[in-house]
Amino acid sequence: MDFTPKDPDFEARVRASFARQPMMETLGATMTDVRPGTVTIVSTIPPGTLQQQGSTHAGLAFSIGDSAAGYAASSLLPTGNEIVTSEMKIHLLAPGRGERLVATGRVIRPGRRLTIVEADVWSEIAGARTLIAKLMGTMVPVPLVEPTT
Template structure:
C-alpha cells in the first residue's frame, strides 16, 4: 500500500468534523471508525429500514457507505479549506449483504490536484465471518469549502 502524506496536519479532526455534519450517515447508523492518510473505515449496524424485500441489506446502504469511505479517504489528503465531492463512482455487487454490520474501507489509489481516483471494499460481517459484498471505484473532485 502506498503511503500518503496529508497536506493538512489536522486532517483527522477535519474529516471527523465533516462526517459528523452528515445526517445521512446518522440515518444509516454509520460511524467513522478509522481515519489515516488516504484511507478510512465506516461501519453501519444495518438498520431495519435499509433491508430490501428479501431481508438482505439493500445495495443502497453498501453504495452509500462505500462512496463515503472513499470520499473521506480522498478528503484526508486535501489541504485545509477544501472538501471532496464524488464525480463518478461505480459499484460491483459481489454477494448478498447478510450479517450484523457492514464495513466499508475506502482508499486512495492516486491523488491529484483536480481528480483523485479512489476505491472501496464493503464487507458484511456476522460473528467472525467477513464477506466481501461490494467493490466500488470512482473519481473524487476537491472543491473549496464554503461557509454556510
C-alpha cells in the same frame, strides 16, 4: 501506499465533516478509522435499509462505500477544501447479511483536480467477513462551504 497529508489536522477535519452528514447517522454509520488516504466506516444494518429478500439494500453499501472513499480522498487535501463524488461504480458481489457492514475506502491516485479512489464493503456475522461490494470512482476537490444551519 503511504501518503503525506497536506493538513496536519486532517483527521479532526475529516471527522468533523462526517459528523455534519445526517444521512450517515440515519444509516447507523460511524467512522472508525482515519489514516492518510484510507478511511473505514461501519454501519449497523437498520431495518429500514433491507430490500425485499431480507438482505441490505445496495444503497446502504453504496452510501458507506462512497463516503469511505470520499473521506479517504479528503484526508489528503489542504485545509479549506472538501471532496465531492464525480463518478462512482459499484460491483455487487454477494448479499449483505449480518450484524454490520464495514466499508474501507482508499486513494489509488491523488491529483490536483481528480482523485481516483476505491472501496471494499464487507458484511460481518460473528466476526466473519464476506466481501459484498467493490466500488471505484473519481473524486473532485472543492472549496469548503460552511453550513448555514
